[in-house]
Amino acid sequence: MPFSALGLSPALVQAATAMGFSAPTPVQSAAIPAVLRGADVLGSAQTGSGKTAAFALPLLQRLQADAQNAPRHVRALILVPTRELAAQVGEVIRSLGRGLPQPVKVAVVFGGVSINPQMMGLRGGADVVVATPGRLLDLVEHNALRLGSVEHLVLDEADRLLDLGFAEELQRILQLLPVRRQNLLFSATFAPAVQALAEGMLHEPVRVTVDDAPANVPAIAQRAFAVDAQRRTQLLRHLVQEHQWSRVMVFVATQYAAEHVAEKLYKAGIFATPFHGGLSQGARTQVLQEFKDDRWQVVVTTDLAARGIDIAQLPAVVNYDLPRSADDYVHRIGRTGRAGESGVAVSFVSAATEAHFRLIEKRQHLSLPREVVPGFEPTETAPEAAPAGTGGIKGKRPSKKDKLRAAAQAAAARE
Structure with a gap:
């Protein structure tokens, strides 16, 4: 039509x-x-x-x-x-x-x-x-x-x-x-x-x-790598070099992590830069434009870049830190595979985050095999289970925000 x-x-x-x-x-x-x-x-x-x-x-x-x-x-x-x-x-x-x-x-x-x-x-x-x-x-x-x-x-x-x-x-x-x-x-x-x-x-x-019919689903290959938390930066560097990704958007949990991981990659010879809310607006605008112009190979970012930002022909995104919620996972990986292009979305899963990633998989109706890269075999073990009723994925149980929202709705209904 x-x-x-x-x-x-x-x-x-x-x-x-x-x-x-x-x-x-x-x-x-x-x-x-x-x-x-x-x-x-x-x-x-x-x-x-x-x-x-x-x-x-x-x-x-x-x-x-x-x-x-x-x-x-x-x-x-x-x-x-x-x-x-x-x-x-x-x-x-x-x-x-x-x-x-x-x-x-x-x-x-x-x-x-x-x-x-x-x-x-x-x-x-x-x-x-x-x-x-x-x-x-x-x-x-x-x-x-x-x-x-x-x-x-x-x-x-x-x-x-x-x-x-x-x-x-x-x-x-x-x-x-x-x-x-x-x-x-x-x-x-x-x-x-x-x-x-x-x-x-x-x-x-x-x-x-728009349903998830095959014709409507972006061509994003989703992969999960089992790796110890302390070796994620080394594995990230290995994957960037092995797959020769021209550009990669790497998601981390904090501004400090964005600065730290970008610095480690830069010192290893990969053109990487941080992108987060602590930067001035001029710096943020400059980073995005330079990334679009292929002047940076890796941008290490918080969830600031998870929504709306359109980077044409971005081949890969990496969840260095897992997102807090399944919805955030959708928005993050959606930075690749846009406008009919194909892309790959990689998630690093450690022993401590395995249970959290399983919840993301459940919410997204996924079942991804845990890949292990030779030389990066995980040795960590999962921590002891938390008491019942605590932890879990954002949205799986009522958060403080959910409770406040429900209270506001109840108050409005009584008026």
Whole structure:
């Protein structure tokens, strides 16, 4: 099915083709007509499936249909959890909108940088604002923009935005928006508790769920290597050299680990650099661009890079430290195998993390053999089992956040 069959204008079809979208992906085929009709949408599809274009293309068409002259008012608000994703989504929308008859002004705002240039950029208004929640509220408090004209609200990586980490800011933003608006929520994963919150925002939503049919599953070969914790860096170096991966994204648990592992690899002759939230925004932007330009072979990162970041033709990702949850596992490995490319996702499993990885496998319906590389045979033994009812994978038992969310829902139900 061509893009033209979905009801998009010739200008947008041409823009999509120019960006390399030869035909709609399953999530685009399902979501674009619903967004054009003005329906609320709850979209769940794998990472790399084209979710950004699934909402960007129809929103641009709707803005064109009712173009407004300057001064512009914010009509579409797109909220994202990270600065990098904000910049990426903004660039996609700008690229798709360049050839439109009516110019669309897109403002991208996020924290970690001076607010003054963003305030200057909002003079004269904007049609579309792509924002992280905290900086958006800062700009509202500085009277740099108003949200009373928003017609379309998008939550990209909606499960993160609905989590308690963003819940307070999101509620403040929702109170500033018109009650009558179109709501579009997209993510690769929706935990049951988060999905309940999402559905509370929506009115008779169209549910777009791209199943795991073979044609829709990214070509990611998943492998698990048994290795002692103290030998992971050596094994990582061995795998990078043996497979001659041109670029690798390595996930670790902490900023310190990102710095430490990157330094060890660099000293061993592998061009590696850390990427984490402790870096300045300028440094983060520079690392990503240099990685895309093949100037770094390995980027060692925290979960900051697990969502939304699109690195074309990334051949491999490595879980040096296992993710806290099965959902995080999905987002991490989704950095490879994007846009029809193939990739490999490697997880290091030590004796101490074996039980945790089994829970991830169970949640993801996986059963991966534990591979052992000659020379790296594990010698560690599993620690004694924890008392019943403790530990386990995030989401397997109620966390403190889960309990607080449940209490808030119960209180709301009593009012």
